[in-house]
Structure formats: structure tokens, C-alpha cells
Amino acid sequence: MATKVSLVKCGSYADTEVAGALRSALAPFGGMAALVKPGQKVLIKPNCLMGEAPEMAVTTHPTLIFAVVKEVIAAGGIALVGDSPGNAHANVVASMEKAGIKQAAEAAGGALVPFQQGGIVKVKSPSGSSILPEVPIAGPVLAADFVIDLPKLKTHGMTLYTGAIKNMFGCVPGFFKTEFHRLAPHPHDFASLLVDVFAISRPGLTIMDAVVGMEGAGPSHGTPRKLGAIIASTDGVAVDVIGSSLIGFDPLDIDMIKIAGERGLGNSNLEQIEVLGAAIAELRLTDWARPDRLYKVLKRFPRLAGILAGFIAINPEIDQQKCVKCLVCLKSCPAKTIKMHPHPLSPSPLPRGKGNKGLGVYIDLKNCIHCFCCHELCQYDAVKLKSSWLARLMGVA
Ligand code: SF4
Numbered sequence: 001m002a003t004k005v006s007l008v009k010c011g012s013y014a015d016t017e018v019a020g021a022l023r024s025a026l027a028p029f030g031g032m033a034a035l036v037k038p039g040q041k042v043l044i045k046p047n048c049l050m051g052e053a054p055e056m057a058v059t060t061h062p063t064l065i066f067a068v069v070k071e072v073i074a075a076g077g078i079a080l081v082g083d084s085p086g087n088a089h090a091n092v093v094a095s096m097e098k099a100g101i102k103q104a105a106e107a108a109g110g111a112l113v114p115f116q117q118g119g120i121v122k123v124k125s126p127s128g129s130s131i132l133p134e135v136p137i138a139g140p141v142l143a144a145d146f147v148i149d150l151p152k153l154k155t156h157g158m159t160l161y162t163g164a165i166k167n168m169f170g171c172v173p174g175f176f177k178t179e180f181h182r183l184a185p186h187p188h189d190f191a192s193l194l195v196d197v198f199a200i201s202r203p204g205l206t207i208m209d210a211v212v213g214m215e216g217a218g219p220s221h222g223t224p225r226k227l228g229a230i231i232a233s234t235d236g237v238a239v240d241v242i243g244s245s246l247i248g249f250d251p252l253d254i255d256m257i258k259i260a261g262e263r264g265l266g267n268s269n270l271e272q273i274e275v276l277g278a279a280i281a282e283l284r285l286t287d288w289a290r291p292d293r294l295y296k297v298l299k300r301f302p303r304l305a306g307i308l309a310g311f312i313a314i315n316p317e318i319d320q321q322k323c324v325k326c327l328v329c330l331k332s333c334p335a336k337t338i339k340m341h342p343h344p345l346s347p348s349p350l351p352r353g354k355g356n357k358g359l360g361v362y363i364d365l366k367n368c369i370h371c372f373c374c375h376e377l378c379q380y381d382a383v384k385l386k387s388s389w390l391a392r393l394m395g396v397a
């Protein structure tokens with residue numbers, strides 16, 4: 001039997017238009033009430049990559065989040081909206097507020113669940129990966145009775161495209177994402193890890209915001225472009241097949257779609273997908289700008305991927321203007337790599353406490369294990385996290 005995917009035209013983010021398109025998209029699956037049972041904890045996972053205004057097309061649009069939360073509540077579910085954005089060094093709730101996600105979720109009757117606050121569970125790799133045998137997943141994802149994946153359709157510098165599968169990478173708590181890139185610098189290996197996360201987070205429904213997507217230098221620095229669609233299915237892999245086809249990509253050129261199909265996590269064969277509603281040909285844009293320079297380079301020169309991995313970094317740095325020298329970070333650093341110096345390059349620390357006027361607290365990155373305890377513990381907002389240019393380009397920061 002063919003896999004069903006709804007493709008519904010939606011020309012704007014006007015409340016009524018989005019709500020109507022959503023209901024049409026869910027109708028072939030029996031509506032939200034056929035999927036969500038009364039009393040179930042429903043985790044809704046939008047793309048909240050960073051705190052950008054909705055019109056930048058970086059994040060899932062708040063109007064769609066509002067409509068989905070309303071539908072979940074109408075079905076009797078408890079709507080929880082959560083994410084752990086790549087730039088988790090920013091205040092996650094503030095990021096969600098800037099993206100309009102917090103306001104939309106709460107106005108519709110839902111509650112926010114910032115993943116950083118919900119604990120981390122290490123789950124055995126479903127593919128038996130030797131690169132990452134245990135996958136760190138945010139507790140609220142595993143605690144949910146039902147998961148709804150709410151991706152934004154965009155290009156991506158490393159994976160070429162980002163949609164349903166890639167969106168679930170946000171279930172990996174903040175900083176652990178950087179480690180994925182370090183451990184799997186080659187796009188195929190990285191895609192394999194993304195599929196592991198997708199398998200563990202098990203969305204039962206995917207609703208893609210393809211009203212306005214992003215082309216070019218996605219996922220965060222590209223150009224918003226109207227596509228005018230909402231795509232939905234109980235099969236997230238099939239949603240990605242249709243989403244990538246709509247912007248003129250061959251779905252099987254995208255490693256994560258291919259791998260997910262091979263692992264039986266969904267249907268990656270366009271021929272076996274029944275598209276309900278609009279036809280792909282009515283909405284397809286074949287001149288969608290690609291981000292593929294970096295992607296092509298990494299695919300062609302896998303050794304280069306290993307070299308570049310050394311440049312994917314988010315490092316802690318102490319803002320000397322804000323630091324009050326309370327030494328909490330110094331005492332808590334498990335690697336003992338925070339020292340008080342007159343100068344960052346000084347070979348030996350000077351005594352602390354009384355008489356340390358003029359000294360500064362510095363981090364020697366050589367021994368840093370990137371646990372980010374210093375960042376979490378500093379009450380004075382003096383520990384900043386600096387992303388390397390490649391981390392920013394790859395959308396991990
Ligand atoms: S915890 Fe913050 S204020 Fe205290 S020494 Fe470290 S950086 Fe400075």
C-alpha cells in the first residue's frame with residue numbers, strides 16, 4: 001500500500017488560512033483526534049534553530065505552532081512545545097520568544113518544555129553505531145506519549161536539505177550537537193547519526209512548514225522564499241521525499257532520506273508515495289538555490305571533512321568586563337583548566353582572593369573538555385560561548 005502524504009496549498013501565514021490548511025492536511029489521517037488520545041502528553045517539536053524573527057524563515061512559523069497546539073488540545077492532548085536549539089548557549093526561552101514560538105504555544109494553551117531543563121538520557125544506538133554507541137536524548141522527548149515533528153523546509157550546508165529527519169536533531173541537548181559534528185565530520189556518517197536520533201525520537205506525525213522556506217545558505221543564513229504549502233504525514237521520511245522534491249532535489253541524493261528508507265523508518269521511494277491534495281508539479285520550484293558548495297566539497301573529499309572537524313567548535317571565553325572573580329567556575333571546572341592570571345599567556349597562576357586586583361580569570365582551551373559547566377554556573381553572565389565560523393556555517397551554533 002502506498003504511503004500517504006498530504007500536500008496542501010497555503011499562500012500565507014494568516015491564522016485562518018493556516019488553520020484551514022492544517023485541517024485539510026490532517027483529514028486523510030482521520031484528523032488530529034485519530035492520532036492523539038485524550039490525556040496523552042504530546043511533544044510538539046518545531047525548528048527553533050536560533051532566536052530569529054519569523055519572517056527570516058529560520059524557524060517554524062508561530063502561526064502553524066498555534067494551529068497545531070489548538071488541534072492537539074481539541075483532541076484532548078496535553079500540548080508541550082519543546083526544542084534545544086543549536087545555539088543553546090543563548091537563553092533558550094528568550095530564543096523561542098524572539099521567534100514568536102513561546103507566545104504562540106502559550107496563547108494556544110500549550111506549555112514550553114526547554115529540553116535543557118528536562119534531563120538527558122543516553123539511548124543505545126538503534127543502528128549499532130561505532131561512532132556514537134550511545135545517543136544523548138532530551139528526557140521530555142522520551143517521556144512523551146506522542147511526538148509531532150514540525151520542521152521548516154530549508155537548505156542546509158552540510159546535509160543539503162533540512163526537514164523532518166534533521167529537525168529531530170534538536171532532541172539532542174544543546175552542546176552535544178557539536179560533538180556529533182566532531183565525531184562524524186563526513187556528511188554520510190553525520191546523516192547516519194541524524195537517522196539514529198530520528199529513530200529514537202519516533203515522531204508519529206510530521207507537519208512541515210513549507211509556506212515560506214529558505215534557499216541558498218541555509219539553515220540560518222539563506223534567503224526566505226515562498227513555496228506556499230503545508231506537507232503532512234504519519235511518515236516523516238515520506239514528508240522529506242515530497243519536501244525535497246518540491247524544491248527540485250532528488251530525495252535519494254540526500255543521505256539521511258536514503259539511509260532512513262534503507263533502515264525501514266519510512267518510505268523514501270517517491271514512486272510509492274500517494275500525494276493527496278495538490279500535485280507536486282503545481283508547486284515545484286526547480287530553481288531553488290542550493291547551499292551545495294560545502295556539501296559537495298565534503299562529499300568529494302572525505303579527508304577534508306576530518307580536517308574541518310577540528311574547526312567546528314564552540315568554546316567558552318570569559319568576558320573580563322563582567323567577571324567579578326567569584327571563582328565559582330574555577331572551582332567547578334572538571335578539567336582544572338580555568339586559572340587566575342595576570343595575563344592569559346602567563347605560565348603560572350598568581351594567588352587568588354585578597355590582593356588579586358588586576359588579575360583575570362582565564363580558560364586554557366588546550367585542556368577544555370567542553371562540558372560548559374562554567375557557562376552554566378556563572379551567575380554574572382561572564383562566560384560567553386564563541387562559535388567558530390564553520391560551526392556557524394553548519395548551523396550547529
Ligand atoms: S563564575 Fe563568572 S564571575 Fe565567577 S570567576 Fe567565573 S567567570 Fe568570573
Ligand code: SF4
Pocket residue numbers: 316332333334335336337338363367368369370371372373374375
Ligand atoms: S567548558 Fe568545562 S572544561 Fe572547559 S573551561 Fe568550562 S568548565 Fe572547564
